[in-house]
Amino acid sequence: MDHNATTDLSTLCQGCGACCAYSANWPRFSIESDEELEKIPVAFVNERQSGMRCDGDRCSALQGKIGDSTSCGIYTVRPEVCRTCMPGDAECAMARRKFGLPVI
Template identity: 65%
Template sequence: MPDRRLPSPPTSPCQSCGACCAYSRNWPRFTVEDDAEIALIPGYLVDDTGSGMRCTGNRCAALVGKIGVETACGIYDFRPVVCRECQPGDEECLTARRHHGLGPLEACPAT
């Protein structure tokens, strides 16, 4: 009988990186989000000024996992616009990867 399982979807290179989420405490900021969008983010993850994500050092508090190994965003569906705009292989991605001693990625489709 033929194997009828669907192939697994390709994983994003972000899931083995996370460098952009631990590059700068100033990076995960709110830019064009309205109050309703920000309200979807759990309050304990919003910084004290209400202008961005809470960070521990340079690492966003919503990031889970180990940089360069396996990572995920704890609020992926509600992440700020700046997080959505950083794409695998773009200049921001490459800057963050260099900061963490990770090699470059080739640009790939958005995930």
């Protein structure tokens, strides 16, 4: 894949956001250190402190409209599960299908 294709895929994330609204069980904490978890604002952490707080299936840190324009309110300190979901991977495809968006 050339550099331009990578840039285009990254841009797709900001016009999508489906992975951040796929499931309340998805944004779980896993391998984050205590120091990393402490950087996530408490308002965005669920009651069990096991993952991100969600409004329905939508992560509370997600801003914007799915499939239009989105961003993460805590992008620089987001959990590992959010960092590993990549444009076009299986998780991305599954989330995009849920919202009727074309798979990339």
